[in-house]
Amino acid sequence: MSTKDEIITLPNKHLRKRSVKVGIVSEEIKAIIQGMEDATLDWENSRKHELGVALAAVQMDKLLRIVIIREDFENKNNTDFTVFINPTITKYEGDLVDDYEGCLSIKDVYGLVPRYEKVKVKAIDLNGNEFRVTAEGFLARIFQHEIDHTNGILFIDHIKDDADAFYNLTPKGHLESLDYEHDVQKNPILW
Numbered sequence: 001m002s003t004k005d006e007i008i009t010l011p012n013k014h015l016r017k018r019s020v021k022v023g024i025v026s027e028e029i030k031a032i033i034q035g036m037e038d039a040t041l042d043w044e045n046s047r048k049h050e051l052g053v054a055l056a057a058v059q060m061d062k063l064l065r066i067v068i069i070r071e072d073f074e075n076k077n078n079t080d081f082t083v084f085i086n087p088t089i090t091k092y093e094g095d096l097v098d099d100y101e102g103c104l105s106i107k108d109v110y111g112l113v114p115r116y117e118k119v120k121v122k123a124i125d126l127n128g129n130e131f132r133v134t135a136e137g138f139l140a141r142i143f144q145h146e147i148d149h150t151n152g153i154l155f156i157d158h159i160k161d162d163a164d165a166f167y168n169l170t171p172k173g174h175l176e177s178l179d180y181e182h183d184v185q186k187n188p189i190l191w
Contacts, residue, residue, distance in 0.1 A: 002035035004043035008061045009105045010154075011189045019056070019063045019150040021086050025128050029066070029085075033126070036060055036068050037081050043104055044076075049173035051076055052104065054142050056149035059105050067123075067146040073138070084123035087147050090132075093118040099138075100167070100175060101145055101155045109183075109190065110167040110175055111159045115141045156190055 008014060022029055036055045044052035053073045057066035065086045072078040094117030102110045118136045121143050125131055135143050145155055159165040163180035170176055178184055 002039040002042070002060070004039055004046055004104075006035070006039050006061070007043060007055070007059050007104050009107055012061075012105075014061055014063065015058060015105055015149075015154060016152045017058070017063055018152045019058050019065045021065050022124075025085060025124070025126055029064070030126065032057060032060065032062050032064065033066060033068060033083055036066070037079075040068070040070075040081075040104070041079055049169065050102070054146050055104060056146050058149050058152075065150045067143075067150065069139075069142055069146065073142075083126055084121070084146075085125070087121055087123040087143070087150070089119050089143065089147055090122055091120040092116040093120075094136075098165075099141060101141065102169070103145070103155055105149075106154065106156060106190070108168050109156065109178070110169060111155050112162075112165040112167070113141075113145075113155050113158050115144045119143050121147075160191075 040052035040055045051073055054069040057064040067084045067087050068081040071080040071082055096114040097117055098112050098114050100110055101113045119140045120134050122132045166178040166184045167175040168178055
């Protein structure tokens with residue numbers, strides 16, 4: 001069983017590398033996916049105010065184009081995930097909307113990130129079959145965040161020049177602004 005301690009965090013340079021496509025959905029790939037699910041739930045169990053909604057394989061230090069997304073991120077008791085292998089966004093729709101994002105691989109930093117309202121995604125499932133989904137709102141944001149991971153892009157890269165976009169989570173579960181120059185701009189862990 002994988003644990004939260006196997007999730008890599010910045011400044012690990014692997015988070016900035018592009019992942020490779022999965023050719024065959026082998027037993028090894030299925031074991032990696034199970035490890036991703038276990039680690040996400042273990043991380044969640046260690047956090048009082050947060051839910052583990054998704055993870056990309058690169059966050060487990062596996063440079064593979066695999067993403068898992070929680071089937072119901074409104075219900076912490078539902079621990080089922082949907083697997084997206086080789087996910088690709090085929091279309092972006094709607095306006096760019098700013099909303100808050102965090103990342104299991106970026107400790108204690110949250111951001112107000114612009115993302116498209118709607119995306120169309122194609123991927124393959126655990127049986128190697130291609131399928132497509134259309135996602136709106138928060139789910140569209142999750143897809144954009146996680147597929148960015150497979151391309152070596154982190155949410156902070158979208159807002160790195162916006163001094164007002166960075167936050168941390170207080171012990172009571174509230175977001176408060178970070179000092180951009182001190183906590184963000186010159187932070188060697190982030191950049």
